[in-house]
Amino acid sequence: MSILQKIKNTVRSRSIHVAYVDVGSCNGCDIEVLACLAPRYDIEQYGIYVHNNPREADVLLVIGSMTPQWVDKLQDIWEKIPEPKVAIAIGNCPISGCVFNRWHSYIEPPVAKYIPIAAQVPGCPPRPTEILNAILALAPTLFNDYEEKKQK
Amino acid sequence: MSTSIIWYLREFLRMEWLRTFLFAKTAPLVTPPYFKDYPLPTGNECTACYNCMMICPAPGAIEVLRHTDHWKPMIHRGHCIRCGLCVEACPEDVLWSGRVLDAKRNDATDLRSWYRLTVDDTLCMRCGNCAVSCPVNKQADPSLASTGTASSDEVIMKIEGGRVRVIHEEKCTGCKTCENNCPNKAIRVARMVEGIQERGA
Structure with a gap:
């Protein structure tokens, strides 16, 4: 492993940029993501920064039960994120549609049909600690030796 | 004036202060024991009355499945919303979650259906x-x-x-x-x- 790669690994382990997108949720999970930013959970102490610009993001948090209007737009957002990138489904809705997955409801879960989902955080809503753990567990596997893995 | 500056310098050059300022971390967060997590089995025998499946508000969250010689409720993550209604509805206390069973016993509450x-x-x-x-x-x-x-x-x-x-x-x-x-x-x-x-x- 080159020294440059080592420096990159160290720097990136404390610089995870997160964007979140709400594809039709009830706002419960949005509030839990917001709680991560608050002093009690404080995700910035782990070097995680929340942007709402996909072009700056490494991690995309997908929240909500996927309404049909989002089908093409979510793919656009996913393509705008620069490599290396990863998407995490937050809550039950992107996984199964949760309580909205009934007859005559205009939703098309799961989100994994449209963009590749690397991790799922079940719960309605999930605890902020569960969201944090998912991001922190996924980030090293994504960033460590990214350039070396790409060359292979 | 000058004494207050000295006081501030002394205060902010303390190692203790510098350490807490530069390496601030919130206390490690532990899940409290009363947290109403996904229901877990208590070990009581399930009689397959399906009360849990009937009361469940989330589609596809709980299934009572037949194993070789016994029945067992199975919780599906990604569907379960951790409301605790299955725990409350079960007449045999097959599942437990947080303080739901204790509260049910202390308050002598039950669910009646028709x-x-x-x-x-x-x-x-x-x-x-x-x-x-x-x-x-x-x-x-x-x-x-x-x-x-x-x-x-x-x-x-x-x-x-x-x-x-x-x-x-x-x-x-x-x-x-x-x-x-x-x-x-x-x-x-x-x-x-x-x-x-x-x-x-």
């Missing part, structure tokens, strides 16, 4: 299929047939005076055979649940 039959008279065409197909009606009045009229008053519902009359709603077992056999979807079986608390608790 079935409500509603017939939409604008859709009903008085064919009597509901009364004829009902298995409870068949027990109460074996002679009930074809038109849905019956001489007995012990049946759940019968055709009387040209329309369906629901007589003994409390006998309904919720099998929904009438609903499935109604050509116009005029009859509806709804399961009603009510939280009750024993007096004096």
Whole structure:
């Protein structure tokens, strides 16, 4: 492993940029993501920064039960994120549609049909600690030796 | 003036202060023991009454499955919303989650359920299929047939005076055979649940 790669690994382990997108949720999970930013959970102490610009993001948090209007737009957002990138489904809705997955409801879960989902955080809503753990567990596997893995 | 600057410098050059300032971390977060997490089995035997499946508000969250020699409720993550209603509804305390069982015992609360039959008279065409197909009606009045009229008053519902009359709603077992056999979807079986608390608790 080159020294440059080592420096990159160290720097990136404390610089995870997160964007979140709400594809039709009830706002419960949005509030839990917001709680991560608050002093009690404080995700910035782990070097995680929340942007709402996909072009700056490494991690995309997908929240909500996927309404049909989002089908093409979510793919656009996913393509705008620069490599290396990863998407995490937050809550039950992107996984199964949760309580909205009934007859005559205009939703098309799961989100994994449209963009590749690397991790799922079940719960309605999930605890902020569960969201944090998912991001922190996924980030090293994504960033460590990214350039070396790409060359292979 | 100068003393206050010195005081500030002394205060901010303390190692203790610098360490807490530069390496600030919140206390490691532990899940409190009363957190209502996904229901876990207590070890009591499941009798497959399906009360948990019937009360569950999330589609596909709980299934009572038959294993080789016993029944067991299975919680599906990604569907379960951790409301704890299955824990509360179970008469055998097969599942536990947080303080749901303790609260149920301390407050002497329970869930009572019954079935409500509603017939939409604008859709009903008085064919009597509901009364004829009902298995409870068949027990109460074996002679009930074809038109849905019956001489007995012990049946759940019968055709009387040209329309369906629901007589003994409390006998309904919720099998929904009438609903499935109604050509116009005029009859509806709804399961009603009510939280009750024993007096004096």
